[in-house]
Amino acid sequence: MRRVQVAIFGAGPAGLLLAHLLRQAGVETVVLEAKSREYLETSPHRIRAGVLEWGTKEMAKQAGVGERMLREGLEHGGIYLAFDGGLLHLDFRALAGRSIWVYGQQYLVRDIIQRHLEAGGEILFEHEVVGLENLGEAPVLVFRTPQGKEERLAAEFAVGADGSHSLARRYIPGARIHQKTYPFAWLGILAETRPAAEELIYASSERGFALYSMRSPSLSRNYLQVSPEERLEAWPEERIWEELNRRLEGVAEVRPGPILEKSLTPMRSLVVEPMQYGRFFLVGDAAHVVPPTGAKGMNLAFCDVAVLHRALLAYYRNGDTGPLTRYSQEALRHVWQAELFSYWMTTLLHTLPDPFEEELRRAKLRHLGESLPLQRFLAENYVGLHTTGRYVEG
Ligand SMILES: Cc1cc2nc3c(=O)[nH]c(=O)nc-3n(C[C@H](O)[C@H](O)[C@H](O)COP(=O)(O)OP(=O)(O)OC[C@H]3O[C@@H](n4cnc5c(N)ncnc54)[C@H](O)[C@@H]3O)c2cc1C
Structure with missing residues (x-):
C-alpha cells in the first residue's frame, strides 16, 4: 500500500x-x-x-x-445596510482599520x-x-x-x-x-448586469431580506430570502427582478440582465x-x-x-x-x-x-443605526x- x-x-x-x-x-x-x-x-x-x-x-x-x-x-x-427606507454605509476602514x-x-x-x-x-x-x-x-x-x-x-x-x-x-x-436550522432559505442568482451599487447592499425590507453583491463590475450576485419550502420553478426571471427591486425600493435600482445561474440555499x-x-x-x-x-x-x-x-x-x-x-x-x-x-x-x-421576535429584530436594527460600538462590532467581525x-x- x-x-x-x-x-x-x-x-x-x-x-x-x-x-x-x-x-x-x-x-x-x-x-x-x-x-x-x-x-x-x-x-x-x-x-x-x-x-x-x-x-x-x-x-x-x-x-x-x-x-x-x-x-x-x-x-x-x-x-451598505438598507432598512427603514434609508441607507447606512459602514466604513470598514474607519471602523475596523481594514x-x-x-x-x-x-x-x-x-x-x-x-x-x-x-x-x-x-x-x-x-x-x-x-x-x-x-x-x-x-x-x-x-x-x-x-x-x-x-x-x-x-x-x-x-x-x-x-x-x-x-x-x-x-x-x-x-x-x-x-x-x-433557520425558517428561511436564499434564492441566489448570478446575472450579467451592473451591480446595484459599488459595494454590497444588505437590505432588510418588510418583504424579506435581500443581498445585492457582485463578482465583477458587470456581473451581479443577488439573493432573496424565501421560505425553506420554496421551489425554483415558482420564480421565473421577471418575478426575481421585480422582487429584487421591490426590496430595494427608494434606495437603488437593479437592472435586469441575463441570468446565468439560479440556486436555493437552505440556512x-x-x-x-x-x-x-x-x-x-x-x-x-x-x-x-x-x-x-x-x-x-x-x-x-x-x-x-x-x-x-x-x-x-x-x-x-x-x-x-x-x-x-x-x-x-x-x-x-x-x-x-x-x-x-x-x-x-x-x-x-x-x-x-414570530411577531414578537420580529419587533425585537427591528429594534436591534434601529439600535445598530445609532450605535457606533455596534457598528464597530459588525465591521470588526466582517473584516x-x-x-x-x-x-x-x-
Ligand atoms: C450560496 C453560498 C454562498 C456562500 N457565500 C460565502 C461568502 O460570501 N463568503 C464565505 O466565506 N463563504 C461563503 N459560502 C460558504 C463557502 O462556500 C464554504 O464555506 C466553503 O466552500 C468551504 O470550503 P471547504 O473546502 O471546507 O468545502 P467545499 O468547498 O465544499 O469542498 C469540499 C470538497 O470535497 C469534495 N468531497 C466531498 N466528499 C468527498 C469524498 N468522499 N471524497 C473525496 N472528495 C469529496 C467535494 O467534491 C468538494 O470539492 C457560501 C456558500 C454558499 C453555498
Missing part, C-alpha cells in the same frame, strides 16, 4: 490551501477529490462564496496563489489548483473516499478510482476537508454535533466538537457550517487551515506534537466567534415569523480581525 505524510480528502478551498502550504514547507501530501477538475472550476453549482476577509486575502497572497485575485478582485472599504476583497471562490479554487500542480503537488480528481480505517494510530483512506476499483492509501496524518455533507465527520467517535449552523481524533483532523465545512449572511464560510475554512498548518509544521520540523493535540481546542475559538457573528447577522437582517487576521499577523 502506498504511504504519504499527509492525505487530504476534498479539493475545496480548505483542502487545497492546506495541501499547497504543506507542499511549500516540504511535507508530502496527496489530495483525493470526488469530482473532476472541470466540475470544480466551471460548474455553476460551485460558484458559492465571494467575500474574502482581509486575512484570507493575505493568506492567499502569502501562499503564492493571490496574483490573479489581486489583479481581478475588487477591494471594498465597507458595505478592507475586504471580492473575488469568487471558484476562481480562487482554480488558482490554487493551477499553482499546486505547477509546484509538483498531487491531486487525484474523481477519486472518492468511501471509508476510513485506523485513524487513531496509522490512518488509511479507502477510495474508489475513476474505473470503480476500491484502493487504499496509508498516511501519517489524514485530513477530512470534504465539505458540508461530510463523510469525515462521521469518523470522530463520540463527537457532539451542535445544530440550528443552517453546525459545529462538530471535537474537530479531531487520533491522527485525523477536520477542516472547513466538514467541521462547521454557517448561514451565508456573514460571509464567513470560506474565511473560517482558511482559519482552520492556518491553525492545522502551523501544528503540522511544529511536528514535522521539531517533533512537537503539542499544537496538534490542541488543534480542535484552538480552532473552536474562532469557529464559535464566526458562528456567533453569522447567527447575529442572520437574525438581525431576515424577517422572522475578520478576530479570526484569520490574528493568525496571519501572529
